[in-house]
Amino acid sequence: MTKNLRVKSSEYIDETNRISFKFNGKTYHGFKGDTLASALLANDVHLVGRSFKYHRPRGIMTAGSEEPNAIVQVNPGTNRTEPNVRATEVEIYEGLEASSQNCWPSVEFDIGGINNFLSPFFPAGFYYKTFMWPASFWEKYEFFIRHSAGLGKSPTSSDPDIYDHRNIHCDVLVVGAGISGILAAKNAAKNNFKTLLVDEKNELGGSTIFENNEFNKIDNKTPSDWLKKEIEELKNIKNLEIKTRTSVAAYHQYNYLLARENLTDHLEAKDKTNKIRQRLLKIRAKKVILATGALERPLIFNNNDRPGIMLSSAVKKYSEFYGVTCGSKNVFFTNNDSAYESALSLFNKGINVEAVIDIREQSESKIVKKVKEAGIKIYWSHTIVDTAGYKRLNSVSIMKLSTDGTSVTGSKISISCDCLGVAGGWTPAVHLYTQSGSKLKFDEEKQIFLPNQNTSEQLSVGSCSGDFKIDEIIKNLNHKLKDTLNIKETDLDNIKVEIDHENSKKNIWLLPSDKPLGKTKPFVDYQNDATAKDIKLALREGFRSIEHVKRYTTTGMGTDQGKLGNMHALGIIADTAGVKMGELGTTTFRPPYTPLTFGTIVGRNVGKFFDIFRRTPMNDWHVENKAEFENVGQWKRAWYYPINGETMHQAVQRESKAARESAGILDASTLGKIDIQGSDASEFLNRVYTNAWSKLAIGKCRYGLMLNEDGMVYDDGVTTRLGENHYIMTTTTGGAANVLSKLEDYLQTEWPELDVYLTSVTDHYATASLCGPNSKKILKKIIPDLDLADENFPHMSFKEANIGNIQCRIMRISFTGEHSYEINVQASYGKDLWEKCMEAGQEFNITPYGTETMHLLRAEKGFIIVGQDTDGTMTPIDLQMDWIVSKKKYDFIGKRSLYRSDTMREDRKQLVGLLTEDPNEVLEEGAQIISELNQSPVEMLGHVTSSYFSPNLNKSIALAVVRGGKNMMGKKLFVPMENKNINVIVTNPVFYDEKNERLNA
Amino acid sequence: MFLINCPYCGERDQQEFKAGGEAHIERPKQPTELSDDEWAEYLFMRKNIKGVQFERWNHAHGCRKWFNMVRDTSNDEIKAIYKMGEKPPAQ
């Protein structure tokens, strides 16, 4: 029978709304308002997981996002499953299922728990030291490690939920809605600042909302009652937007913050559908007020990790906020007064508090007196030296602490208990503050890191800035707000605060035990099982930098980034190495503060919206005619058009033959097109291309090669002179945007004196390329009145014409070596044009061909494709294209680099043709080329860049780059493959119609 | 993510911009008269300092204008922005 540990009705728990949920397959009940953690604790379930390395039983430790242990898999086995979720943050709903992680076969009996007994063999750096040798064994080690590790399981089918992004601009962003955040937001909004207040919890108020110390008063009310009234007033304030369940994940420079707003995770499955699950808020704030609060620290003592050992503040929150008691025999262990508040909270509800163990000699505060009066035993100057209970704490052993705090004396006392609340003081949550680039300083007196140098318009208020008491919080908040917001009055001016001052605290980072350190397990990082012993070992082995110790011991490297234990790690290092904590610095806190789902990060950019697709105006035709597509940059280009179940090879062979024998048609709309105008347009082209442009007649076309300033080929294409001061440049499909950027860069920065205007018109024109011996007849049918005679419309020339009412630009240019025409029309007429060509070409068996056939045809002619046959290391000389490099021009982009000693080397890789000895053997693109078979290591001379079986030559052809290839014509080389060596002969890269006779056929 | 004050458009998110390397490296007017070393100095050598650096930026997804920026690379503070051709501010 499960116990019910509800202690009183809480206003945050709706006991009329009973909810059933499953944990590790077993059904439990909780109430609306419970977290998974509070509901489990109400059912007396503490054991929720196993630790990562030793598989030690672990329980719920905290009541917030800093939870290191209670990491669960939510809705296992469904497509909504999510690993590594903190049970302390999961709001329960009807039908929720969750399971423990990192345990097999079950959390109650875990085989990996044997690591716990082997732990002397698993010290810090164990993995580094053990699994490094012999190297060939790594695969076996990896299998073992992966099998026994594993933090949760990712879903195996796609995420059914919708995610969203939203940009928010505000004057003031307040992070954290505890007392400081609420007061800051209220005063900012009242002073006409557009304000956004966010908090990761579902309720406003932070920890003050269950503040029960009767000696603290604000305007004669308990802080809790006073704050509830303030929260009520927020509703009526204009300019204030409040977002709960919203966790700020990252704080970047210039006050740019990313927050995750959780919208449906707390709802039943039926209420989740068709709603946005999580939204990523991209917030740009003029000012940021951080009110992120403080995290309670545990104390580091032997076996401080058993289920039932919790933070004292968590015990209090479960009791006050959720109405749940975490144990029936409670003990507190503390170095400050806050544990007494927790003890009293339980006592006032009639729950048994056995003792408070305090490492201090005494404390004079009123709350301590009150605890004494309640008859609760206080052990001053005592420390816990050990704990017992495997799956649940059952007792603690305490001993007297020596005056210097480094050892224990006297006899051991055992106290039976099932819950231990540990209070080690408070660490300001400065994670976001440091993410912004701002710097911390160490406060020697308070022994904490505090905000020091702000790098942006920001302010830290409340306990994250080191103010822990309500009077300091309100006083400092008031003057900080006036300064930062430049306002004269706030409603904090006349608040009366009474408080119970703590007058002593004592920090001992690592508490001693009666056993030596080597025999104890004082955990510093619970999630990664790093103990104080590991940290000391790292120091003994010579690690000094905090960042190195962190990596070697994995302290702070779990999904919780060591929110609880990082300060202790620093303290232990400082004590051991004999340096001051301030000099050590801290490790870097990296975003996200708490883990984000991939869904939130990508938002709506999933599936077909993951990347933009660009489609040509003829796209529908290609789809209707069953084209296969390939991605070229963002374009979807028709790749080949299989008919009657053809393979790609069969389709491409057929298309290639048809284009040479009769007529083919290609959708060339994706080529980049840049309109160039201005009185210096010709001079501009002279400077950007390797060849000369001034003498190109109006109505003529010319191929151009563009280099980078380093002399390497960057792009190519045909440019046509449309008028005296007007050109249209084409670029490669993938290079269009970069070419435009490069040209604009030179015009704006190097040659501002040139009168040239560039306009991208790629999307404005659709282009159909008609090719083959019958292309002229087809064009004649479409435009009967156009004079197509070779002498009036020769190769490399241009004409304007009309197809019916549609204006078009026709270039007689060829990328296949065949007689061909490129017809450009306004994009919206693209499909019309295509269909007209198909109709007119029917009698000639016009064959649509895709990019694969285009590549094959141009390879037969030895035409390069920039980016396939070049890779940013090829000069025009390397490509055997010396003919296009003007010797007369004084300068052009990249010219000087062609005369660098390195670019003039004879043994550079050069473009050549390759023919295989066996004409049916087709080489693999990317295959390496060698000249010696029996050499080791063998020199790689180059690689195959393009390779096809040519149906027109009936043999295999290839282009390749080969070191010194220019002088190897006729030489036999080898292409070594996995099972054989292929013999190849170096040839001229032009395989077909070397004299270009077909251009005028 | 910086907030960059384009001299033509005003404050915009960094996403709209493209960084273009070190500023004030002028392309030689007579490249052919330079030795290999002198040309290499122009072509390859960049300071890439930690601290105050002069950079080129382009408002690629906006007005497409190039401009100069003075940025402290150690903390990403943008100290000045000025148009191409304008004199850099005195440091």
Ligand SMILES: [Zn+2]
């Ligand atoms: Zn702009």
